[in-house]
Amino acid sequence: MSMVIEIENLTRKYGKGIGEVVAINEISLNIEYGEFTAIIGPSGSGKSTLLNLIGGLDKSDSGSVLLAGRDIAKMSGSQMSDFRRDRIGFIFQAYNLIPVLSAEENIEYIMLLQGIPSVKRKERVQEMLFLVGLEGLGHRRPSELSGGQQQRVAVARAMASKPEIILADEPTANLDSKTGMALLDMMRQLNEDQGVTFVFSTHDEMIMKRARRLIHLRDGLVALDERNSNATP
Amino acid sequence: MLLLRMAFRNLFRQYRRTILTALSIGGGYIVFVLSVSLVEGSYGNVIDIFTKDSVGHIQIHRKSYREKPKTYLTIDNRKELEELFHKESKIISFAPRVLSMALAYGKEKSTPVKVLGIDPNLESGVTRIKEKIFSGDYFDSIPNADGYYKAMIGSSIAKSLKINIGDELILIGQGAEGSIANDIFIVSSIVGNEDSFDRMTVYLPLIASQSFLSLSDEVHQYALLVNTPKRNVEIADELQETLSNLEVAPWQRIETTFYQTMQADKKGNNYTLVLIVFLVFVGVLNTILMSVLERTKEFGVIRAIGCRPSKLILLINLETMFLTFLSISLSLVIVIPMIYWFANTGFLLSEPIDMGGVMFQHMRGEFSLYVFLKPMIIIFITSMLVSLPPGFRAARMTPKNAMDIN
Ligand SMILES: Nc1ncnc2c1ncn2[C@@H]1O[C@H](COP(=O)(O)OP(=O)(O)O)[C@@H](O)[C@H]1O
Ligand SMILES: [Mg+2]
Numbered sequence: 001m002s003m004v005i006e007i008e009n010l011t012r013k014y015g016k017g018i019g020e021v022v023a024i025n026e027i028s029l030n031i032e033y034g035e036f037t038a039i040i041g042p043s044g045s046g047k048s049t050l051l052n053l054i055g056g057l058d059k060s061d062s063g064s065v066l067l068a069g070r071d072i073a074k075m076s077g078s079q080m081s082d083f084r085r086d087r088i089g090f091i092f093q094a095y096n097l098i099p100v101l102s103a104e105e106n107i108e109y110i111m112l113l114q115g116i117p118s119v120k121r122k123e124r125v126q127e128m129l130f131l132v133g134l135e136g137l138g139h140r141r142p143s144e145l146s147g148g149q150q151q152r153v154a155v156a157r158a159m160a161s162k163p164e165i166i167l168a169d170e171p172t173a174n175l176d177s178k179t180g181m182a183l184l185d186m187m188r189q190l191n192e193d194q195g196v197t198f199v200f201s202t203h204d205e206m207i208m209k210r211a212r213r214l215i216h217l218r219d220g221l222v223a224l225d226e227r228n229s230n231a232t233p
Numbered sequence: 234m235l236l237l238r239m240a241f242r243n244l245f246r247q248y249r250r251t252i253l254t255a256l257s258i259g260g261g262y263i264v265f266v267l268s269v270s271l272v273e274g275s276y277g278n279v280i281d282i283f284t285k286d287s288v289g290h291i292q293i294h295r296k297s298y299r300e301k302p303k304t305y306l307t308i309d310n311r312k313e314l315e316e317l318f319h320k321e322s323k324i325i326s327f328a329p330r331v332l333s334m335a336l337a338y339g340k341e342k343s344t345p346v347k348v349l350g351i352d353p354n355l356e357s358g359v360t361r362i363k364e365k366i367f368s369g370d371y372f373d374s375i376p377n378a379d380g381y382y383k384a385m386i387g388s389s390i391a392k393s394l395k396i397n398i399g400d401e402l403i404l405i406g407q408g409a410e411g412s413i414a415n416d417i418f419i420v421s422s423i424v425g426n427e428d429s430f431d432r433m434t435v436y437l438p439l440i441a442s443q444s445f446l447s448l449s450d451e452v453h454q455y456a457l458l459v460n461t462p463k464r465n466v467e468i469a470d471e472l473q474e475t476l477s478n479l480e481v482a483p484w485q486r487i488e489t490t491f492y493q494t495m496q497a498d499k500k501g502n503n504y505t506l507v508l509i510v511f512l513v514f515v516g517v518l519n520t521i522l523m524s525v526l527e528r529t530k531e532f533g534v535i536r537a538i539g540c541r542p543s544k545l546i547l548l549i550n551l552e553t554m555f556l557t558f559l560s561i562s563l564s565l566v567i568v569i570p571m572i573y574w575f576a577n578t579g580f581l582l583s584e585p586i587d588m589g590g591v592m593f594q595h596m597r598g599e600f601s602l603y604v605f606l607k608p609m610i611i612i613f614i615t616s617m618l619v620s621l622p623p624g625f626r627a628a629r630m631t632p633k634n635a636m637d638i639n
Contacts (some may be wrong), residue, residue: 057537058633078541085539096534096636100242105235110538112235157538 037058151170261513289456339394350442364625368420
């Protein structure tokens with residue numbers, strides 16, 4: 001099977017001199033199309049840094065990231081933006097919706113960036129809201145939604161652009177365990193039904209049990225890369 | 234449109250600050266419009282006063298007359314010329330003039346004077362000569378029983394020759410062919426005061442001046458008024474094309490010193506305007522910078538989901554343009570009636586002011602598209618420029634760095 005993400009000798013350091021922190025230390029790993037992978041590890045182990053580097057939100061010090069065969073270091077600012085817009089969906093720990101836009105508009109916005117005509121956008125917004133179980137709440141602003149609902153909007157926004165990869169950085173961290181679990185089930189459903197590759201980070205035991213592959217990070221290194229054959233359905 | 238809606242809502246997020254910024258943009262615009270209106274209005278006023286004192290908007294002479302004002306260098310195809318003036322709708326009035334120097338004798342003294350032969354009817358259609366009569370009556374071209382023509386004299390002549398209305402005035406000069414010219418005239422009125430440009434001028438009826446200088450029906454000068462004084466240069470150029478054997482000059486070329494003084498004055502006013510724009514600039518820059526800094530994290534998210542850097546700059550720009558548009562639109566509601574009043578009624582100054590040698594007391598603005606448009610364009614361009622640096626700053630950060638900021 002072909003790789004959607006190929007990482008080679010990737011390194012990211014912060015600071016200089018004695019204060020230097022190697023957040024990602026020469027990591028190499030590949031992720032196939034359609035995988036449902038969790039990056040796990042204690043706080044400070046480099047999970048966010050790795051996801052940011054994969055999504056081109058941050059710049060590495062050395063090594064390379066290939067997305068669908070393309071070296072992201074070789075893309076210009078606009079090319080990287082367009083790649084993210086069309087092929088990557090992001091879900092962040094803090095819900096990170098645009099506060100002045102309603103749930104619907106947040107979902108619509110990314111399609112606006114893609115240049116999708118208005119009528120089609122509106123249709124797809126409703127589809128997405130249905131998919132994440134928020135029918136009828138589309139007109140609410142983020143501040144009028146609960147944490148779990150906001151994170152569902154974030155998932156809907158990430159899905160709306162029909163990406164190949166969704167990168168989610170501790171998407172359940174700010175949710176209670178029941179809501180978190182529900183969100184994860186929804187993500188896995190989308191993975192199974194639509195074949196979207198998911199890479200998400202977590203340090204929650206219950207959540208990681210849902211993943212099919214577990215990449216353990218420790219101090220910026222891959223400590224263990226295991227297949228979870230008995231992932232809870 | 235989603236983008237506009239977004240810009241609009243972003244503006245009302247910090248509505249108090251937005252209102253303050255809107256006030257500074259709107260206030261700046263109003264002050265700007267007022268000063269442009271004032272400058273244009275008062276210069277328009279000064280030009281009007283100045284040109285209608287004597288020069289007119291356009292003057293026509295025989296070629297080379299202005300360099301070497303010889304009496305024989307006359308315009309002699311008057312009929313043809315005046316037919317053209319009547320036909321040309323841009324010309325509203327014209328006045329033929331004969332110019333010369335002479336020595337004037339009163340009862341016992343003499344003084345050199347300027348002689349200006351005018352057509353009594355046509356002249357008053359171009360200048361305010363009629364209103365400038367200090368004493369006596371505006372003259373006509375009819376000689377008295379003894380065959381003497383009337384003359385109107387400047388105040389200084391009356392004073393230095395000690396002559397008054399009804400007295401005789403003897404002029405001695407040089408005729409067109411070099412012969413001695415002399416004639417007697419009866420003073421019919423005294424013109425202006427001792428500050429007037431014509432304090433040493435003797436006005437004669439055109440025919441009297443022609444016979445005094447042994448000229449046939451020839452003149453030295455035509456002064457014209459045009460329907461659009463602001464376009465007098467263009468109109469002069471057009472006329473010049475058809476009148477190739479004459480010199481057609483706008484007043485700006487006749488009265489160069491006055492024109493240059495006025496231009497310099499205008500430039501001085503421009504510095505005031507630059508200051509206004511600068512103040513608006515600083516106020517707006519500050520707000521935009523603040524609102525961009527506060528939303529760094531949000532811009533990080535927008536960039537993360539795939540907004541191009543250039544689009545982000547556009548988005549920030551759009552917000553500023555939108556605010557500027559709203560501020561100016563609201564200001565127009567206030568400033569249009571204000572300028573309308575200012576242009577039509579205006580106000581009287583307690584003390585007359587001297588602008589380039591012309592005194593005026595009635596301040597009036599100008600009401601024209603230019604007055605509203607020039608400040609609008611400048612403020613739009615300024616606020617666009619102002620929003621660029623914060624936009625670039627937001628676009629240059631990596632999304633990760635932007636999102637890290639709290
Ligand atoms: N902006 C930053 N400046 C300095 N150090 C940072 C920065 N971001 C992350 N780090 C450091 O990099 C390491 C990995 O951080 P991170 O990727 O956020 O870990 P995780 O997401 O697993 O908690 C930590 O030691 C953290 O302190
Ligand atoms: Mg993290």
